Amino acid sequence: MVSGLIILILAYGVYVGVRRGLVLQAIYTIGYTISFILAYLSCRWLGPKLDLIVPYPSASPHSYFAFFSQKVSLSLDRSFYCGIAFLLVLFGGWIITRIIGAYLYDLTFYPLEADLNRVSSALLSFVCNYVAIFVVLYVLALVPIYGLQKALNHSWLASIMIRYSVFLTHSFTQLLLAVP
Secondary structure: OHHHHHHHHHHHHHHHHHHOOHHHHHHHHHHHHHHHHHHHHHHHHHHHHHOHHHOOOOOOOOOOOOOOOHHHHHOHHHHHHHHHHHHHHHHHHHHHHHHHHHOHHHHHHHOHHHHHHHHHHHHHHHHHHHHHHHHHHHHHHOOOHHHHHHHHHHHHHHHHHHHHHHOOOHHHHHHHOOOO
């Protein structure tokens, strides 16, 4: 079920990217990249400020985590707040990027070679959507709710994304699990 939803989101993202065209999709990608960098730089500072605002279910020594060991399970609350801060900053940047992109809609019709336009914009859109889905899945993997952990563990695509994303898995593990 989760894998099917991920595939649908990625397919729709590729479709939207092709419709936007390379120039407009490149602007969206630049905006999302800037948002990602800002979120990466600010999540450790902002995360601890969210602990009184956002509830975190209590983890016990018997809590089940599909992707994390029992050794770190009792300290995942700080990682969760850092992840939520990351998502909040990323979402704010996404909104600003969408507003700017709406003003630049005419760039959709910028004349480029058709195949280059379609393939390149589809690839950029796929990468943006993949990263966004990865971040959401990784933060969800920090929540000690049995049903959620089981759903993520039983999804072959979510498991592959969380465990084996080349650059992202290592970076997010270092960012979120090394929170002091």
